[in-house]
Amino acid sequence: MPKKERVAYILNRLQELYPEQPIPLDHKDPYTLLVAVLLSAQCTDERVNQVTPALFALADNPFDMARQSVDDIRAIIRPCGLSPQKSKAIQRLSEILVERYNGVVPQDMDALEELPGVGHKTASVVMSQAFGVPAFPVDTHIHRLAQRWGLTNGKNVTQTEKDLKRLFPRDSWNALHLQIIYYGREYCSARGCDGTVCEICRHCYPNRRAAKKTKKA
Template sequence: MTRKEKAEFVVEELEKLYPETPVPLDHTDEYTLLIAVLLSAQCTDERVNQITPKLFAKANNPADMVKLDVEEIREIIKPCGLSPRKSKAIYDLSHILLDKHQGKVPQSFEDLEELPGVGHKTASVVMAQAFGVPAFPVDTHIHRLMYRWGLTNGKSVDQTEKDAKKIFPRELWNKLHLQIIFYGREYSPARSPKLEKDYITVAIGRKSVLKDYK
């Protein structure tokens, strides 16, 4: 297969498997999505979804969040890991939203990435899933599968994002990045991958792509 043919095959197969792509992180608005995505760093979506109801019961908007102190936030989110850094980021970014953005989550990559604890991936998720702006957030599943499928050289997450945006149509980015994540979790995990399950990789069939299965 050519690179273009591989990409077309991936799109076709993922659409069959995942015609619907619900956002994995439970949220009610842009702010709760932002906080959930921030918490998901080095933490599973399942764990985040267990923690956020407790946090949002106390504060589901910036004005209420700044009424809590950092230690109180930290105690709630501790099971997500990195709680000292994440709790301070949540508290500080809530202040910034109130001071600079009228309490609203900004709708630009630049403004989002200026917030504490918000990197390019988090900003991309918020822009895509909250505001519908085409973006291609790359997590470990996407980075791994794009390499296994021979669609990137795997040198860096940044390069994987650039390659994904080049080869996949812009109008598919927001749905496709979720489809790849779902596929990675179900069919092609990082540990103990099984070729009998990961049929997309088998169909693409490049030895260099399959070597990490041995």
């Protein structure tokens, strides 16, 4: 199947399966989303959602969080992993938001990426899900599916993001990012599919017999 046909099929099928795209991380505003996404690094969304109620009961805005000690933050977020780094980042980025932005999360990719603990993927999630700005956050899971579906040969998430942005309409990026995540969890997980099992893999590559090896992100 030509790539153009694969792209159209994937776009249409994912829209059929997931016409609504609720954000997996519980939050109430851009700041709480930013913190939740930061916590989700190398941690499941489910675990983050278990931890954030206690964290946001302690402080749910930059002004209050900036006044908390790193140790108090770390004690709450420990189950998410990487708590020494994450607790320092949350406390310091809260201070910066207060000092530079009057406590408001900036609607600017470069400004977000300058915050402690906020990389390109985290900034992209906040821009797309908090502010509705088209972005295509790519993690290792999206990277894996994009390779299985023949959408990229990228050896890293940076190249995969560029390829996906080139292939799909800009106005589909925000929904599609979430739709691919949902599909991967439900049908095309790392262990549940090897590129030959799920519906989309089989439709895009009906003659594929061997497992599709994924280049590391």
